[in-house]
Amino acid sequence: MSRPKRTITMPGQDMPSQIKAVARRQMAEHGTAGIALRSIARELGITAPAIYNYFPRLDDLITALIVDAFTDLAATMEAAEDADPSRRPAHRIVALCLAYRRWAVEHPVDFQLIYGNPIPGYVAPAEITIPLARRPFLRIFACFLEAFQAGELTIPAEYQAVPPGVAAHMAEWKRQSGIDMPDPLIALLMSGWARIHGMVQLELFNHLQPLVGDAAALYRYEIDALVQSLGMSIAPGENHA
Amino acid sequence: MSRPKRTITMPGQDMPSQIKAVARRQMAEHGTAGIALRSIARELGITAPAIYNYFPRLDDLITALIVDAFTDLAATMEAAEDADPSRRPAHRIVALCLAYRRWAVEHPVDFQLIYGNPIPGYVAPAEITIPLARRPFLRIFACFLEAFQAGELTIPAEYQAVPPGVAAHMAEWKRQSGIDMPDPLIALLMSGWARIHGMVQLELFNHLQPLVGDAAALYRYEIDALVQSLGMSIAPGENHA
């Protein structure tokens, strides 16, 4: 008859984690723009003002969710690369790309949160967000560079001529980050990222399935083609464990 | 002192067009999920129930906006292809791809509406949406097929082996649509779409700019590389007007 007066919190988790967990669940239902403090509080069995003890503003909660998402994506990709026994750059690149898609498919709302439509009125704090957004790709950068230096990766002829404006900007970036690599290699990375990102994006919103059915298989085929187009073999390595 | 009692409609436009125009403007401000009948009515100087005379439900307004967006994208791409004087498939493909990005950059919210996060609670009527979504790509299909049949397009070796599951689905699609073309060519189209879509998506949400600066130049470079990787030349044609 009477509503429960005390919270129905889960014992094993601290409050901020519980709040974020419920927020993620509700985003899945109402979209990334549909996060609402009152609704989260209701589901947790507490009142809305209680949440202000942990997240001073709604925006802070969103930022925390974005931080978690980028971190989880990066950790998933890194773990996938580390789990590859061959240690060959081509295989590690494939592992990283496959992990990118798998994470997106398993966490579609987190993917929308970090790569999809912006949340109206929310402004991400750049000093937090930009380094975070970079982390998932540092390993792919490293693989490309390693493969290139080992002579395993050949830059296709059609990617040799990086536009001057783009090259100028890359020079600035190289100076600031301390990472030095040929311009076409950086451009190739951007192109590769766009390819896997586009595939994932189209799959998530069901644009591929009507025509190809098995989007996972098409993705794998695309990754293999990408690696092969760089002159790298994806055949099982001889130093396989 | 007193609020205007009569509508402040624009004489040159019919009501549904005005409602859609205001809805588009407000989506730019509040996101695709932020369309609100009351807010639209307020801006038009009418009351909310008046909108029901034109759009029986909010969902019908959203559907109308989606129809307009797909139609406009397709028309823009078709016009760009038609405007190419050389009539060579490679040039027409470049024109279509450039138009895809240009439209997205000029209509970012419409692009989000048709290719971005779904609007929570809204379900698009499939019988309207699916044929519409196909139209922008029929011309690219035709260019690819024409180039292939003329021997101008070479399918790269790494794209030859289409996965069996995907091929099976494509067979069904070919049967239904009456369009017949080699499986690798269809897969190549999907791959190409993913590439340009990924680039546009990343540019729209500012993921490329920190590193490359001029996203438009990078896009042009990517399109040129794509066409060249198919063995097609993008040099000016001899039959140029």
Next chain:
DNA sequence: TGTACATCAGTGAACGCGCGTTCACTGATGTAC
């Protein structure tokens, strides 16, 4: 062991707001005779 105090997560009421949808209605316009 007992008392006084500080801490602080959470409450409940309130503020002012916007939302989609329904309903009976008004009042201008056009049409039939």
Next chain:
DNA sequence: TGTACATCAGTGAACGCGCGTTCACTGATGTAC
């Protein structure tokens, strides 16, 4: 030319709802002496 009627875009009130944020507060817990 004049009257009766139908049409229909738009009104205004109402329904019941949810929202973020503020504020003074309560009441359990831990700590200092």
